[in-house]
Amino acid sequence: MIELYYWTTPNGHKITIFLEEAGLEYEVRPINIGRGEQFTAEFLAIAPNNRIPAIVDRMPADGGQPLALFESGAILEYLADKTGCFLPQSGRERYVVVQWLYWQMANLGPMAGQNHHFLNYAPEKIEYAIERYVRETSRLYGVLDRRLDDHEHVGGDDYSIADMAIYPWVRAWDKQGQDIEEYPNVLRWMRAIEARPAVRRAYALVENINPSDGVEMDEEARQYLFGQR
Known part of the structure; x- marks a missing residue:
């Protein structure tokens, strides 16, 4: 099971596309970046750079403890290697x-x-x-x-x-x-x-999670997105 910490941004969509293409079982944990949910202690323990997406793989290939990863490119590489899909092995x-x-x-x-x-x-x-x-x-x-x-x-x-x-x-x-x-x-x-059907399924998630497919850019959102030090 993959736990996906996600919001409806281009970087978030990368991961839902892969998960849908590969048919991996996953659970979405929405992180509303316009309301500061990326700064909670729970999320920062997984993604210290306070950016989505991030994942926790509860069943890593090595059989060890759950593996947390942030940075969308690293997540794509990891999932590709885990599944043997969409990235040549060598x-x-x-x-x-x-x-x-x-x-x-x-x-x-x-x-x-x-x-x-x-x-x-x-x-x-x-x-x-x-x-x-x-x-x-x-x-x-x-x-x-x-x-x-x-x-x-x-x-x-x-x-x-x-x-x-x-x-x-x-x-x-x-x-x-x-x-x-x-x-x-x-x-x-x-x-x-x-x-591609999997891409359509990935974007269909937007309707349930964030129908506006963006960030409501009020003053609160501006402070969370652009005002942090």
Whole structure:
């Protein structure tokens, strides 16, 4: 049994996609990040960086004590190794997938996240910041589009954790100042991913957990999300 500490963000969706694709038994523990639930002692014991997602594997492969993990990329690698799914076990094919997973973690996620912030949440419009992050997000979409020009999936021929990591961020292109039609290979790939039954099941969780599929950005939420030291 996997306990998933989750909210309906791109990083949260990565893990529900994997769990649905792999058919693993799991239980969702919602963490409403707009109401400060990420700062409870229970959650911090699992995820000391106070960010979702996090998991507790009650039945780890080594048969030992329950294993707690935070950071979505690490969780995807762990679950892929646990199940033998969506990540080659060894060789160069594994490293191709892993490099694109890390590309999302180090580039697309942080840049698109800052893009979201300055376009949609910042209390005042800072044109330099908006231009900086919208342009960098555009560059990254271009990188992805070129990769997908001659590959069906980001990691190569096979669907992998790289696709699962990248898709939830690209899905929000309209909130990032992007025109998805400018990236035809990304659009083709995105449509193929969103048509997968497991992906649809993963996003269906939103209706039960957080129908707005976002954060109610009132003053309380701003303090929890942007005011912590």
